[in-house]
Amino acid sequence: QSVLTQPPSASGTPGQRVTISCSGSSSNIGTNYVYWYQQLPGTAPKLLIYRNNQRPSEVPDRFSGSKSGTSASLAISGLRSEDEADYYCAAWDDSLSGVVFGGGTKLTVL
Amino acid sequence: QVQLVESGGGMVQPGRSLRLSCAASGFTFSSYGMHWVRQVPGKGLEWVAVISNDGSYKYYADSVKGRFTISRDSSKNTLYLQMSSLRGEDTAVYFCAKTGGTGWYLPWFDPWGQGTLVTVSS
Numbered sequence: 001q002s003v004l005t006q007p008p009s010a011s012g013t014p015g016q017r018v019t020i021s022c023s024g025s026s027s028n029i030g031t032n033y034v035y036w037y038q039q040l041p042g043t044a045p046k047l048l049i050y051r052n053n054q055r056p057s058e059v060p061d062r063f064s065g066s067k068s069g070t071s072a073s074l075a076i077s078g079l080r081s082e083d084e085a086d087y088y089c090a091a092w093d094d095s096l097s098g099v100v101f102g103g104g105t106k107l108t109v110l
Numbered sequence: 111q112v113q114l115v116e117s118g119g120g121m122v123q124p125g126r127s128l129r130l131s132c133a134a135s136g137f138t139f140s141s142y143g144m145h146w147v148r149q150v151p152g153k154g155l156e157w158v159a160v161i162s163n164d165g166s167y168k169y170y171a172d173s174v175k176g177r178f179t180i181s182r183d184s185s186k187n188t189l190y191l192q193m194s195s196l197r198g199e200d201t202a203v204y205f206c207a208k209t210g211g212t213g214w215y216l217p218w219f220d221p222w223g224q225g226t227l228v229t230v231s232s
Binding site: 002032033035037039044045046047050051056088090091092096097098099100101102103104 | 145147154155156157160169170171172205210211215216217218219220221222223224225
C-alpha cells in the first residue's frame, strides 16, 4: 500500500489529453513539492516534472503538473504512442522523514 | 554529461551482506545529495535512503533501517549502499539517483543510474 495514491491505469487515444492524479496528505503533498517520473519499459525512470509544475528543458511542453491542497495531477496533452509508460509521483513526507512514491499509473495509448 | 553507473548486484543468500556502488561522473559529486531507490521487477518504486552532499546526514526507509547503510566517498566520486541481514523481500533492482537543485533530501531524482539487480535467495 503506497502512501501516495495513484490510479493503477489510464488510457487515451493519440491526440487526446489525459490526466493522472496523485493523492496524499498534509505531511507530504500538502506541505512539500511533488515530482513526477516516467518509466518506459525496461528503462530507468526519468524526471518529468519537479517542484509541482516545473519541466526540465528536455521534456516536451505536452507534459504539465499541478498541485492543489493534498493532491497533484500530471496532464499529458496531444497523446503520442511513445508516451505509453508507467508514471510515478513522489514527495517528501515530514512525518516519515522519507520519500514516498505513488504506486504508479500504467498509461496505455489505444 | 552526468552519468551514474551502479555495480555490485548479484545473487546472495538470506542473512548475508552485499555492497552496491554507484560511480558518478560529469558533475561535482560533493555538491549534491544522493539517493538509492529500488524496484521489485514488475512492481513500483520504493525509496531506500538518502545522504547529504557531505555525508553528514542520512535518512532511511523504515523497511531497511538498521540493516542498510548509505555512504559516499567524494575522493572516488562513488556512492555506496551496504546491505546486511538481507531478506527475500530485498530482491529488487537498485537505482542510484542524484538530487537536482537545492534541498539535498528532496525526491528530485535527476538523473538515475541504469540499476543493478539484487536477488536474495537460498
